[in-house]
Amino acid sequence: MKPFRVSAEWIAFAHGPGADDRQPTAVYLCGLITERNYVLVPPYRVDLVDEIASVAELYDDPHERRRCAAARRLLKRAQAWLSRARRERTHAYFVQQGIMTRK
Numbered sequence: 001m002k003p004f005r006v007s008a009e010w011i012a013f014a015h016g017p018g019a020d021d022r023q024p025t026a027v028y029l030c031g032l033i034t035e036r037n038y039v040l041v042p043p044y045r046v047d048l049v050d051e052i053a054s055v056a057e058l059y060d061d062p063h064e065r066r067r068c069a070a071a072r073r074l075l076k077r078a079q080a081w082l083s084r085a086r087r088e089r090t091h092a093y094f095v096q097q098g099i100m101t102r103k
Contacts, residue, residue: 001043001088004081006052008033010074013067014055025051046085053078 011029018026029048032039041048056078059071094100 001085003040003042004049004052004078006039006041006074008037008039010070011039011052014052014059043085046082049078049081049085053082 011033015026015029019030025048029039029041029052032041034040041052053075056071056075059067060075091100
């Protein structure tokens with residue numbers, strides 16, 4: 001599973017206020033910003049991708065067309081990534097139980 005990639009601009013905009021209030025998830029996400037101006041969320045931190053998706057839903061405002069479009073694109077990517085992660089975890093569980101074989 002590849003890491004989930006998000007622009008640093010989006011993280012700073014959407015999660016920056018939460019980091020200022022010392023919310024642990026927002027502080028962690030803002031700490032992941034790299035010099036290359038993006039954030040790579042590790043594949044094992046599904047909770048962070050879920051948080052990014054839920055915050056993107058909040059910014060789905062038709063009055064702010066640019067931010068709304070970015071939020072919708074990010075939300076679709078996050079939901080697809082979460083779906084793949086669930087499938088892979090389920091498959092790994094069934095392989096571990098001996099119900100299925102490896103791909």
